[in-house]
Amino acid sequence: MSSDGEDDFMYDDDDAFDDDNYMDQDLDSESEPDVFDAISPTVEAHLVTEAPQKKPYDVAYKVRSPKEILDMQSKEIRKIQTLLEVPASTAAILLRHYAWNGEKLQEEFWTDPAKALGESGLSPPGSPSTSVASLPPLSPLKSRNPFKRTRSSQNVPFECPICCNEYPASEFDTATFSLGCNHRFCRECWGEYITGKIKGEGESARIQCMESGCNRVVREEAVDELVPADVSTRYHELLNAAYVSDSPNLRWCPHPGCEYAIECSQAPPRMLNQLVPTVVCNCGNSLCFGCGYNADHRPVLCRIVKLWEKKCADDSETANWLNAHTKECSKCQSTIEKNGGCNHMTCKKCKYEFCWVCMGPWSEHGTSWYQCNRYDEKSGVNARDAQAKSRQSLERYLHYFNRWANHEQSAKLDADFYKNTEKKMEQMQNNSHGSLSWIEVQFARDAVSVVIKSRILLKWSYCMAFYLKRNNMTELFEDNQRDLERAVENLSYILESNMSEQPIEKLRQDVTNQAAYVQKRHDVLLDDTLKGYLERRWEFTVDT
Template identity: 75%
Template sequence: MSSDGDNDDFLYEDEYDDGFDQDEEIDIDSTSEPDVYDAMSPAIEEAPQKKPYDVSWKVKTLQEIIDMQNKEISKVQALLEVPSSSAAILLRHYVWNSEKLQEQFWNDPSQALEEAGLSPSSSPTARTTALPPSPTKRSNRSLRPGPSSLLKRTRSTQPTGPFECPICCMEYDYSSTYSMGCDHRFCKDCWIEYLSGKIKGEGESAKIQCMESGCKRIVREEVIDDLVTKDISKRYHNLLNAAFVADSPTLRWCPHPNCEYIIECSQAPTRMLNQLVPTVECKCGNDLCFGCGYAASHRPVLCRIVRLWEKKCADDSETANWLQANTKECSKCQSTIEKNGGCNHMTCKKCKYEFCWVCMGPWSEHGTSWYQCNRYDEKSGIDARDTQAKSRASLERYLHYFNRWANHEHSAKLDAEFYQKTEKKMEQMQNSGNLSWIEVQFAKQAVDAVIKARITLKWSYCMAFYLKRNNMTELFEDNQRDLERAVENLGYLLEQNISDTDSIAKLRQDITNQAAYVQKRHDILMDDTLRGYLERRWEFTVDT
């Protein structure tokens, strides 16, 4: 995917239908016949084929979102022959559903306008007065200069004499008051105070109504722009844009700090979130889940499972805090050991005992067929007979998965800090092995592979906690185990010291090969799991 030019980034060319039919059988193994190779034709690099569980998306700017609104407003304005501000209020009332708006409007225009908070078509849209303040006003607020189409002087229908505002009980000239089509008149001071409080204090925008109790007449954009200050008017329009994105099922703000991009995706409807994990990438370089708005990729876990898991972890916060402690005791000599790296291969400095930081078992078993660190032993809960024993078994099962989930999260953070050490090691390899800076990039790429795999492993334990025990679960845990073992081996290689030129060459080859293997195991786990959702292979203990 290229980011050059004016084309929309991150838009796959092979568009497909919005979602999948619930009863549709998807043949994921079918492949088309390859084209006959023509030796005279130039070699063309093909774009990577999109997976059936991937979605297409576009990254849009705020101005593009504003243009989308203006385009829809102009269409409705021309079709219904109403002012631009009325078209905007109607569209917001019907949540930008133009078809539903037209159906209701043509059926009964007056009722549609009244329900949206507008004046019925048989009555004037507004009865307004001029902006210049009266000398008797108490406020010294400055209003924005400039004429207004809704605030023109109407001397022919203008009442005479003083007017007592029903809110502040002060007398004003009618020229310093304002009323909408509902004929509820108040002084401009009270209007300014009211509108500023609604926008700045309460964060309201499209639903700001008349100050009269029980009146549902909506205040138009022009009125707000003419009455409030420039800063509040700017905030008002920002709130309108935010509401437009929030109302659209195909738009979502990027949740990362200081990012103003909006993601558009039409292939992740709510009904498909039990089969898809719609991960997208913003122009800011960060991943997010379009389905739930999670500010990172949580593949391969469904959005609902993520919410249930985070709620459960929050409910068991004391246990979670205890499990995230950075120290453990050596199971052989009981010496306190602190984990200061991402690798789980630990060596006690006192007794030299090598063990696994996760399960505290001997490390010698982790490179053999007896490796079972990732799999929870269900036998521990078989003999639970009474309520207390069952509760204990349930807690032990949760702690098993949470311990590994939290450990991979912690290790990923440590591996991220390991970048600095890796850069120093890369400089050392440059100086000692006569390698260029490009040739030592394999170390950084290996760290990237480790962090990516650890995040996937972290969420895989969340998924495993909610999976029902069957043959598919066994296969899932086998893939999980193979990836975890590959990650630990790569992490161990990355922490090796460099002694001479020969060791650099061998270490480079070992790290490169192991990083490629980690990437392969990661792709196998991810591809099999996400395809399993489409094939309905996974069964969960909760409703998804």
């Protein structure tokens, strides 16, 4: 009878918890990812004279490499292996079943070991696959083959239930394989099955026995034994991805090509109505740990970002426009758009004549149609109110959306903006006939960085303003927003002017002073808004 592999779970034994990697940063200095960060990484502008202090709305976090993620798993596995006295592979399967919640695993295991093992896809207590006493001393996986089988009886050929190939008794151990459930198949079928699960379905932690109805999980050692090296590599990558996905304190960096994960324990879901947990990955890009958004969306809460993007993306505003600018014929329900100033409408489909204002029959209006004596009727009033409210709602949405989209477009053009500024810096250096070094003209680059960072903040501030309830706090928010926007436009105007025609000393002073003012207004808007969440000063028209 065969059993599950009992080798030690293979991970690097080095502990990965290095406090030197702990990221405890001021998030105010972060900028929009992708375009800007690729051009100008972390901007250490001369405007900042001392290290920024940690703000009450900032979160502490660590950036984890793939090796550190492996080591974190290994540490958890060794801990459970010691506490429950089970093989490392068994501990790993148990932890994955319980989403790496060690406390819940221990509670249920000590209450009913057979149930915990069975639900996890493992052999019951006392079987060879879970018994520690029957295990030989642990050693590296390559030092022995844990799946070598012996056959003590029935020297007859074996027929694989899947491919129906027949294997002689002499090849029983080398050509076939079974888990602890004793459902045996040929190794070729096992390999194809597991490869399909990994590459086709992206499965890793819950690959089960091929026998219908059997929930026995294929151990990690068995996968490595039965599939090619490239499939095994992909399998372990999926295990890492599943570990990060299961952990509430871990999140992969969403930017293309980045292999790092972020660890943060200060942003649980219950705190996302008070915090915007922005972090910066080692790849140089910002992201929100709360919702996984691949950019810094401060000062807007994660919930509001999702509502706003859905509102901008779906057809809700198209329907709003139709409500504001079209009506349905009360006779045939055809949608009609008014194309002239006269309120006397004729449906092109059914030729029904009606009044555009009150939707009543035109025959009842006579020659006094402009007075529309049906205004006093309840239906007419409701029609006018609905029309006005729909139009007002549309105009309000477009007010904030246009400003949001304008700043977003400006942020996307930051690459060209930066290149143009670089050319101007070169012109200034050339016009100085060698009296200015490259470092001395970097004030323009620093100013561009401040402009771009402030535009990103302004962009999201309009999203927040759309959902804010009108009160005194909203007035203060809009005052700060206005001051920052005005300062940004002034600085942008200076940067886009012909710098080469201005005296370098005066230009540098003007740009530096204006950039410092923009940075100050940026910090005022961001600090006041994020502190307002902690103080519960903001009220929204939607549930946050």
